[in-house]
Amino acid sequence: SVLGCGAAVVPQIHNDSDRLNVARRMYDKGDYTLAVEILTPYISSAAGAGDVDQAIYLLGLSHLKAKEWASAEGDFQRLLRDYPESDSAQSAAFRLGEAYFGQSRGPDFEQEFTLKALEQWMAYRRDAPEHWLASESLTRIAECRARLATKLYRTGDLYVKLKEYAPAKIYFKNVMTQY
Numbered sequence: 242s243v244l245g246c247g248a249a250v251v252p253q254i255h256n257d258s259d260r261l262n263v264a265r266r267m268y269d270k271g272d273y274t275l276a277v278e279i280l281t282p283y284i285s286s287a288a289g290a291g292d293v294d295q296a297i298y299l300l301g302l303s304h305l306k307a308k309e310w311a312s313a314e315g316d317f318q319r320l321l322r323d324y325p326e327s328d329s330a331q332s333a334a335f336r337l338g339e340a341y342f343g344q345s346r347g348p349d350f351e352q353e354f355t356l357k358a359l360e361q362w363m364a365y366r367r368d369a370p371e372h373w374l375a376s377e378s379l380t381r382i383a384e385c386r387a388r389l390a391t392k393l394y395r396t397g398d399l400y401v402k403l404k405e406y407a408p409a410k411i412y413f414k415n416v417m418t419q420y
Contacts, residue, residue: 254279260279260280260282260296261280261295261299264276264283264296264299264303265299268303268306271306273304273306273307274303276303277300277303277304277307277309280299280300280303284296284297284300293324294320294324294327294328294330295327295329297316297319297320297323297324297329298317298329298332298336301333301336301340304316305340305343308343310340310341310343311344313339313340313343314341314344317334317336320333321333321334321337331372332374334361334365334368335362335365335369335372335374335377337361337365338365338378338381339381341354341355341361342354342355342358342381342384345358345388347388348389348391348395349392352388355388355389356385358385359382359385359389362381362385363382365378366378366379366382387420389419389420390416393413394412394413394416397409397411397412397413400412
């Protein structure tokens with residue numbers, strides 16, 4: 242069996258067209274790992290299928306729910322690169338921001354992925370202002386901005402503690418002007 246020991250809980254898959262439906266059911270049940278196991282070979286073998294874009298999107302969602310952020314990032318980037326006209330493309334653009342944000346760390350650490358998430362959600366908002374996730378993007382943008390502002394503020398506060406007032410002033414000014 243392709244699915245290994247988890248196959249006992251998977252409904253019988255008779256052909257590739259069943260795979261997407263079975264994977265959707267597993268996702269809906271909250272079994273994201275099983276959905277990934279079902280979707281991965283389908284996406285590899287069904288590159289020309291009309292619903293492969295939906296399968297890639299569902300794979301990305303499954304990786305998100307399983308907190309496999311880097312895998313989700315790859316899925317959504319693939320969908321946007323290979324299927325830009327897909328009905329799922331705008332949702333994938335939003336979800337890519339979630340994959341970046343999931344890889345970010347708190348404000349005391351490097352903020353590379355927070356910045357990527359912010360840029361992604363701002364681009365999504367600009368490109369899809371009427372999309373159903375657009376209002377949620379405003380919340381997520383604010384969350385990124387708050388984390389970045391906190392990072393700057395804490396750095397300024399550290400300089401104050403070190404009695405390095407000139408750099409502290411620059412950081413505090415940046416918090417006020419940028420955020």
